[in-house]
Amino acid sequence: MTEEETRRKQRARFERLAQVVVDPLHRYLRRRTSADMVEDILSETMLVLWRRIDNVPGLGRGSMPDPEPDPEPGDVLPWCYGVARGCLANARRADGRRLRLVERLVRTQQQLPAGPADHSDLHAALDALGALDREVVQLWAWEGLAPRQIAEATGLTSNAVSVRLHRAKKKLAAQLGRKNAELPGHKRDEGRSGQ
Template structure:
């Protein structure tokens, strides 16, 4: 008669728990031993039909594999942590990009609509100069001239804005006349 699986696992645990625990302590240390033993008996429960008549060597082999898997996980995690640390160390400071983006968006807001459209067709929408010229219904040469002029006006607005002191005590707004003059 085949014993109840739960009763069989309980008997297996009661008979070999101390030996499996001692093995786990000797190989993984006391802090991890409880986890190793728990996982070992979880595997034994899942593979109860595979447990041989002499279960101790099999249980110790499972415990050994559990410890090796934990070690591989720790090495993998350490490698990932090191890679992420390199990414953080090598990453650009996003604050610089944010400041530049805000300045560019502010400058674009002061440009005439035709300049904004010309600049964004190529820079943001990714169109070639030929494609952008088709959108505007002009020749490629005409588009390039317009793009050049729009870029110049954008540079002028950015220069006018950067000339304004940024400390809160002396901050002043760029006047509409300065913006109009810069937009040309």
């Protein structure tokens, strides 16, 4: 049997299965979840059934000659209900995660200072850098990439990235007026030998 024939038979088997199970699964899901979630969960269920068409009990393995008999609902529905139940559980877990995320974002938003932070100096300093230096700094600071990873992303060598990053940070510090600012508890000659 060619690959095309196998796909054709698989599709025909799925279509026969869908004719038998779509309406009962739709009713099953309507009784267990909100109306706005039914279609999405039914779609996910049908996708799982498509992927696992060879595992559906009572459907056969596709080796029967055409035309195959339509599946009996009593043979396939219990297994399909189990698949729908699993998809429903996944959707509920995903909904719970989304709800917890929204609640956390709301709490975080309430804890933020009232006014928006003014980063115009930082953006002006970044704009003063060349495009490649700005990209290197942003990949390092915003994306958290190491010089080796930045090199891979930009096509530079790791050494070139390290040099560009060092120079760009010095330029940014000078632009932002922090060139000679000392951190509390640190000495300028700390870590250097006295020789």
